[in-house]
Amino acid sequence: MFVDEPVAGSRRVGHPLPETSYEDWVATWRRTLAVNLEGAAHVTWCVARQMLDNEPTDGVRRGAIVNVGSRGAYRGEPDVPAYGASKAGLHALGQSLAASLAPHDITVTSIAPGLIATDMTETFLTGPGGDAIRAQSPFGRVATAEEVGKAIHWLASAEANWASGAVLDYNGASYLH
Secondary structure, three states: OEEEEEEOOEEEOOOOHHHOOHHHHHHHHHHHHHHHHHHHHHHHHHHHHHHHHOOOOOOOOOEEEEEEOOOHHHHOOOOOHHHHHHHHHHHHHHHHHHHHHHHHOEEEEEEEEOOEEOOOOHHHHHOOOHHHHHHOOOOOOOEEHHHHHHHHHHHHOHHHHHHOOOEEEEOOOOOOO
């Protein structure tokens, strides 16, 4: 849900309260929650039902669900509060489902990455604010999509079963809570 024109430095659908009309505020909240929280909840339901409705092969666990949230769920997002709230809701959804689905041998975890170097963020990272974003991490960079993918792969693995219900902070120490 990135926009071409940044709002208050953010490429997300910006809606800082002091500068946003009520109509735009409501529309942005509805759109953001529909995509980031409700969309993920609906896909999760479909995937979990598929897992529940099919018996696994002997010796194979039933399944794993990994939600991709954000560090924005914890650090606050003053210019895009619906984004932060939607990701916090996604983490809460994952924790609720972890407890609900564990008796069925389905694990549910979440990952909370910081900014990731992708095609969508490339112009933002190469722009005037890129150095400041990279400086948020003591490593002086942002994560690659490959790094995040490897973390998600591990969270979905049998070796990570005991992490069910956890939210993995994955942001290069750019935000600690």
